[in-house]
Amino acid sequence: MRMAFETDAIVIGAGAVGLATGRAFALRGHETLVLEAQGAIGQGISSRNSEVIHAGLYYPTGSLKARLCVLGRQLLYAYLDKYHIAHQRCGKLVVATEPHEAARLEAIFRQAGENGVEGLQRLSGEQARALEPELNATAAILSPDSGVMDAHGYMGNMAGEISALGGAIVINTPFVGASPIPGGGFVVRTGGDAATEVTTRYLVIAAGLGAQDAAATVDTFPAAQIPRLHYGKGVYFTCAGKAPFGRLVYPLPIPGALGTHYRRDLGGQARFGPDLDFVDAPDYTVDPARADAFYDTIRRFWPGLKDGALVPDYAGIRPKLHGPGELQTDFRIDGAEAHGLAGLIALFGIESPGLTSSLAIGDEVVRRLVD
Ligand SMILES: Cc1cc2nc3c(=O)[nH]c(=O)nc-3n(C[C@H](O)[C@H](O)[C@H](O)COP(=O)(O)OP(=O)(O)OC[C@H]3O[C@@H](n4cnc5c(N)ncnc54)[C@H](O)[C@@H]3O)c2cc1C
Incomplete structure (x- = not known):
């Protein structure tokens, strides 16, 4: 029965x-x-989190992350459009800031192609600066289908x-x-x-x-x-004043994460983060001392960042299945x-x-x- x-x-x-x-x-x-x-x-x-709609560039081809990100992104844009939920398909620049990073940038471009990510363009530093005049880049990938949303x-x-x-x-x-x-x-x-x-x-x-x-x-x-379960904490900083870029700006990924990136949120505020710090228990404080590393990272792609401009914002915790130094x-x-x-x-x-x-x-x- x-x-x-x-x-x-x-x-x-x-x-x-x-x-x-x-x-x-x-x-x-x-x-x-x-x-x-x-x-x-x-x-x-x-x-x-960052409320970024990812195109699906980085993940190993055939992985659940690669497949479900590309498909999920397509479903998500259709859903957000249908129900008029706030989002912007603002596009993203993945940037190399030193000539020696060109090979890693090219590897991301190839990986993204294998993952079926549509519409990517290779840009020279000059072409990237034509889009975002305050940017420092020796080369870049433009991903037109990356965006930000109201989670x-x-x-x-x-x-x-x-x-x-x-x-x-x-x-x-x-x-x-x-x-x-x-x-x-x-x-x-x-x-x-x-x-x-x-x-x-x-x-x-x-x-x-x-x-x-x-x-x-x-x-x-x-x-x-x-x-x-490993707790992969990441903190964010904001920056007062006019947001420097309209598009998302990502330097090359760091081990274990995509690295501290820039976004202009839907309210027009510039936000930077998240970094990656493995912690023993969830803790959402933002240590102002982490700003030092943020200034270094951000100035590689935005040399115009002024001293004292960064303000502690919020933190998130990634539910990681790997520890520091592991794949x-x-x-x-x-x-x-x-x-x-x-x-x-x-x-x-x-x-x-x-x-x-x-x-x-x-x-x-x-x-x-x-x-
Ligand atoms: C710093 C950071 C940045 C990120 N940036 C992005 C990004 O830009 N783009 C992107 O696509 N992804 C991003 N992510 C990942 C994304 O945020 C997560 O993958 C996603 O939000 C996970 O959703 P979830 O529903 O699995 O988890 P959650 O949102 O955590 O939901 C789980 C829920 O389960 C509840 N719960 C737990 N235990 C119990 C229980 N015993 N009984 C009942 N309820 C319970 C919790 O209260 C919680 O509400 C980021 C993550 C982090 C940490």
């Missing part, structure tokens, strides 16, 4: 990825609950869609554990003031920095299949083949470009579980 579940799908975490997954379930007619531990949606990694507007819209399709976002409701039901599905336990149990056919862990802890509370989830890892979308639990997908290591990829990740998760 087929078990009657109280709901079809439970998604743990109302960040960009959890909401995109909840939306994908709801659009296919599945009754969906998105559980969120905090008192509002989008208070985790999704509210502490909160995006998440709020997805939450509205889920509700309109008959689903629910349940805030102040931490997931505290689940037990597989023989024959399929899960009993899901929640904490908070209204602690309860709900049965579901599908369960998705999209809990960002809480993904490892959430997986560890699912009965029979093999501990060896829960990757170690960067791919997203993990772990299904039964990894942990043995049919009907469950656990998402680990959804760092950048997770915001850009979110709609594609949501579709991928639901396709793997349902189709």
Whole structure:
């Protein structure tokens, strides 16, 4: 006899990825609950990032990051256009600031081509300066489809869609554990003031920095299949006055991250960051002393940055699966083949470009579980 579940799908975490997954379930007619531990949606990694729509230049061809970033970016622009959510397809310059960086720039250009990124152009330093007169560059890549977006507007819209399709976002409701039901599905336990149990056919862990802890509370989830979490902190600085560039400006990537970059946010403010610092526990303070390294990095591509101009801004934490000095890892979308639990997908290591990829990740998760 087929078990009657109280709901079809439970998604743990109302960040960009959890909401995109909840939306994908709801659009296919599945009754969906998105559980969120905090008192509002989008208070985790999704509210502490660069809000950059990545084109998908850098990631190893064939990786989930490469595939889901390119697809996710296309889906995201269509979504933001459709619902009139604030964004700008402002374009991005990846810059070499010394002649010896030319070979690395060329390698990025080739990688991006292999990843199917459209419309890229190689520019000389002079051509780049014709676009952005305050820029120092010996050569550059122009990526016309990179952009910036309003992540909160995006998440709020997805939450509205889920509700309109008959689903629910349940805030102040931490997931505290689940037990597989023989024959399929899960009993899901929640904490908070209204602690309860709900049965579901599908369960998705999209809990960002809480993904490892959430997986560890699912009965029979093999501990060896829960990757170690490393906290990759990044801080930002702002700069008073007129923003120097209209386009995003990225120097060449640093080990483990894309490196401190420039963006003009949707309000016209210049912002720089994030750097990368592995920390033992989440901590969102911005140490003003980190400005020294920011001045050095930024002046390589913007020599006009004045002394004393940088002001501490905010910090974010990447849910990294690698530690310092180790190779960067791919997203993990772990299904039964990894942990043995049919009907469950656990998402680990959804760092950048997770915001850009979110709609594609949501579709991928639901396709793997349902189709
Ligand atoms: C510094 C920085 C810069 C970045 N810049 C970009 C960028 O420019 N472009 C880009 O594409 N990506 C960027 N990213 C990556 C992007 O922000 C993330 O990949 C994306 O936001 C992850 O979304 P998420 O839904 O997986 O996680 P989150 O937004 O963290 O959502 C997870 C949610 O789960 C909840 N939760 C946790 N545990 C539980 C539990 N037990 N029960 C219930 N709820 C729980 C949390 O409260 C949280 O709301 C950046 C990341 C960082 C850190």
